[in-house]
Amino acid sequence: MLKSKDLLDIKSLEAGEIESILEASAGYKDVLRRDIKKVPTLRGRTVVILFFEPSTRTRTSFELAAKRLSCDVVNFSVPNSAVVKGETIVDTALTVEALGAETVIVRHKSSGVPHLLGRSLKASVINAGDGINEHPTQALLDAFTMKEKKGSFKGLEVAIVGDVLHSRVAKSNIYCLNKLGAKVRLIGPPTLVNESMGTDLARVYYSMEEGLRGVDVVMMLRIQMERQGGGFFPSTEEYFKLWGLNEQRLALADRDAIVMHPGPMNRGIEISSGIADGPQSVILQQVTNGLAVRMAVMHLLASGGRA
Amino acid sequence: MKLLIINGHVVDPSQGIDGLHDILIESGKIASISPKGKLKAPAKAKTIDAAGRFVIPGLVDMHVHLREPGFEHKETISTGTHAAVRGGFTSVCCMPNTSPVNDNAGITEYILKKAAQEGMCGVFPIGAVTKGQMGEELAEFGMMLEEGCVAFSDDGRPVVDSRIMRRALEYSRAFGACIISHSEDPALSLDGVMNEGLVSQSLGLVGIPRQAEETMVYRDVALAELTGGRVHIAHVSTEGSVRIIREAKTRGINVTAETCPHYFSVTEAACEGFNGNAKVNPPLRTEPDIAAIKAGLSDGTLDAIATDHAPHHRNEKQREFDQAPPGISGLETALGLTLALVREGVMDMTDLVEKMALKPSMILGLDRGTLAQGAVADITIVDADVEYDVNIDEFVSKGKNTPFAGWRLKGRAVATIVKGKVHEWEK
Numbered sequence: 001m002l003k004s005k006d007l008l009d010i011k012s013l014e015a016g017e018i019e020s021i022l023e024a025s026a027g028y029k030d031v032l033r034r035d036i037k038k039v040p041t042l043r044g045r046t047v048v049i050l051f052f053e054p055s056t057r058t059r060t061s062f063e064l065a066a067k068r069l070s071c072d073v074v075n076f077s078v079p080n081s082a083v084v085k086g087e088t089i090v091d092t093a094l095t096v097e098a099l100g101a102e103t104v105i106v107r108h109k110s111s112g113v114p115h116l117l118g119r120s121l122k123a124s125v126i127n128a129g130d131g132i133n134e135h136p137t138q139a140l141l142d143a144f145t146m147k148e149k150k151g152s153f154k155g156l157e158v159a160i161v162g163d164v165l166h167s168r169v170a171k172s173n174i175y176c177l178n179k180l181g182a183k184v185r186l187i188g189p190p191t192l193v194n195e196s197m198g199t200d201l202a203r204v205y206y207s208m209e210e211g212l213r214g215v216d217v218v219m220m221l222r223i224q225m226e227r228q229g230g231g232f233f234p235s236t237e238e239y240f241k242l243w244g245l246n247e248q249r250l251a252l253a254d255r256d257a258i259v260m261h262p263g264p265m266n267r268g269i270e271i272s273s274g275i276a277d278g279p280q281s282v283i284l285q286q287v288t289n290g291l292a293v294r295m296a297v298m299h300l301l302a303s304g305g306r307a
Numbered sequence: 308m309k310l311l312i313i314n315g316h317v318v319d320p321s322q323g324i325d326g327l328h329d330i331l332i333e334s335g336k337i338a339s340i341s342p343k344g345k346l347k348a349p350a351k352a353k354t355i356d357a358a359g360r361f362v363i364p365g366l367v368d369m370h371v372h373l374r375e376p377g378f379e380h381k382e383t384i385s386t387g388t389h390a391a392v393r394g395g396f397t398s399v400c401c402m403p404n405t406s407p408v409n410d411n412a413g414i415t416e417y418i419l420k421k422a423a424q425e426g427m428c429g430v431f432p433i434g435a436v437t438k439g440q441m442g443e444e445l446a447e448f449g450m451m452l453e454e455g456c457v458a459f460s461d462d463g464r465p466v467v468d469s470r471i472m473r474r475a476l477e478y479s480r481a482f483g484a485c486i487i488s489h490s491e492d493p494a495l496s497l498d499g500v501m502n503e504g505l506v507s508q509s510l511g512l513v514g515i516p517r518q519a520e521e522t523m524v525y526r527d528v529a530l531a532e533l534t535g536g537r538v539h540i541a542h543v544s545t546e547g548s549v550r551i552i553r554e555a556k557t558r559g560i561n562v563t564a565e566t567c568p569h570y571f572s573v574t575e576a577a578c579e580g581f582n583g584n585a586k587v588n589p590p591l592r593t594e595p596d597i598a599a600i601k602a603g604l605s606d607g608t609l610d611a612i613a614t615d616h617a618p619h620h621r622n623e624k625q626r627e628f629d630q631a632p633p634g635i636s637g638l639e640t641a642l643g644l645t646l647a648l649v650r651e652g653v654m655d656m657t658d659l660v661e662k663m664a665l666k667p668s669m670i671l672g673l674d675r676g677t678l679a680q681g682a683v684a685d686i687t688i689v690d691a692d693v694e695y696d697v698n699i700d701e702f703v704s705k706g707k708n709t710p711f712a713g714w715r716l717k718g719r720a721v722a723t724i725v726k727g728k729v730h731e732w733e734k
Contacts, residue, residue, distance in 0.1 A: 088625070090626070110627035111511035116581060131511050171511060
């Protein structure tokens with residue numbers, strides 16, 4: 001059961017709500033294994049994908065998930081154009097709603113835009129990533145993948161590695177894993193992993209060797225090249241040398257540890273190719289699970305929280 | 308035209324008055340002020356019975372944005388001064404970040420002409436420190452002062468170049484004018500939209516560390532020491548700034564400072580839910596900062612309370628938090644919020660009048676802030692007990708942007724008298 005009409009963030013969800021999404025996702029994972037992967041659950045429902053930031057992967061995942069639920073899906077990609085034309089974002093969203101949108105999936109470079117739209121619209125708003133705030137469906141699909149591989153969150157040690165400071169994926173995961181009972185470690189340079197992030201929710205490590213010891217899950221984050229110019233680290237070479245995931249470092253983790261990455265990867269910068277393609281990697285399974293989780297979220301919200 | 312205000316509790320620190328007094332006003336000036344019942348009432352005088360009310364020098368707001376010329380959709384000299392009078396202010400000092408910038412005597416003249424035609428209260432322009440507020444060349448202080456400017460500031464943006472700030476503080480000594488510092492290191496506050504801390508982290512918003520303010524407060528205090536110029540620190544928001552200013556004053560450096568009601572009334576938590584109306588620069592801080600600012604007001608480190616009234620059009624605030632312009636519409640809530648400090652014991656009514664009328668006048672060299680015989684009859688009558696909810700639809704200001712919407716406040720101006728002209732709302 002979900003309490004809100006929207007999925008804006010993990011921060012405001014209760015553990016029970018997260019668990020009910022994961023449960024519903026398992027059902028849709030089964031659907032995705034069938035020959036005919038389309039179900040009539042949300043036939044005729046209008047879903048608008050309102051992306052103000054370029055994206056192929058997440059947009060495609062949402063679009064496919066909506067199509068498999070038999071929704072009518074429209075892509076409304078407006079990278080900055082509304083701003084250029086002087087229209088406020090609320091007006092853009094109201095326009096989309098007037099066209100009949102019942103579910104609006106929004107991505108924007110400014111934190112809080114889904115919350116603004118959630119307040120302004122009657123439609124269900126799903127956050128597909130807002131600024132450096134949250135990316136709730138990514139955290140949910142990550143949790144689903146961990147549950148699939150590890151069974152339970154109790155005592156699970158998860159290391160999140162890299163640019164935690166600017167990562168909405170990391171942030172949603174930190175909230176999600178804490179609510180589910182896992183333990184979170186954050187690893188990266190002090191410029192990208194602020195000590196105060198550790199308050200209550202995670203332990204902070206500046207050394208890969210220390211941070212990876214014994215963990216069950218290694219979640220690598222994409223490093224953005226422009227951070228080098230921002231003075232966050234001196235070079236990608238030094239970054240990979242100190243915080244990249246290579247075979248020796250992975251050997252410090254639990255021998256059954258899984259390796260995750262939200263994509264797109266920078267091979268050789270944050271993760272070695274051998275690991276990305278290796279037996280411990282679940283990176284492609286994350287992508288597949290994303291479909292199931294997004295179907296579950298859309299269905300739960302469309303049915304007033306009950307599936 | 309004669310006006311008599313009787314039975315009021317007059318508080319006027321300029322004369323050491325704190326008690327029941329009557330005031331006679333003639334031709335827009337204070338004709339006489341005497342203990343209750345001692346004044347001979349002239350025939351045909353309009354009488355205001357201020358029993359149970361405070362009668363204080365008209366409030367002087369040394370930091371407002373009237374937005375005209377250039378941003379009349381946000382506020383005009385007419386609406387801004389109307390809001391001022393509604394809030395109990397009889398004088399406002401308007402910052403130069405208009406379009407065009409008030410960086411020359413021509414613009415100053417325009418503002419004062421408009422104010423004379425449409426303004427409801429005294430308007431005292433503050434000129435730019437540098438041409439176009441670009442931080443590169445000094446503006447024409449002398450000519451702007453002659454036209455009516457009362458101080459200089461690049462408010463809205465800091466004077467980044469320390470050499471230019473040094474020159475401004477030196478050059479202004481020729482006129483005894485003060486330089487008002489918007490203290491912010493823009494490299495340190497880059498992309499920031501609220502206070503840096505756990506709340507900014509939790510909201511995924513880029514933070515502005517308090518040090519972005521404090522390092523510049525320290526720099527400008529140091530430059531005042533170097534030059535012997537007068538620096539006034541605008542909108543102090545942090546505990547560290549209070550500490551630096553306190554220490555500078557102890558050492559005899561020529562520094563004064565102001566804070567704003569929002570910095571002692573509300574914390575960064577007001578930004579929760581991405582509330583654009585709580586976005587302001589410098590940003591709302593934390594409880595320890597509020598405590599330090601109250602202590603600074605109490606011990607005199609902070610000389611003045613100004614509003615930094617920064618009205619914005621409604622839809623400019625109802626948008627992406629990081630794209631919304633910073634600022635709070637403050638003229639109509641300032642007195643109510645400051646009276647809370649009087650009830651709390653942070654200050655008494657005398658301090659309130661000092662910080663909201665007398666000291667701003669002294670810092671800027673205005674002939675206001677006093678009820679002495681012969682002074683301009685700018686008077687505010689305050690009901691300190693009336694309770695009301697802040698209703699933005701009742702704001703006279705075009706700017707409805709306030710984090711205090713719906714707050715229950717106690718105390719407001721019931722009449723504001725500007726040069727002897729009475730504006731009254733409640734009997």
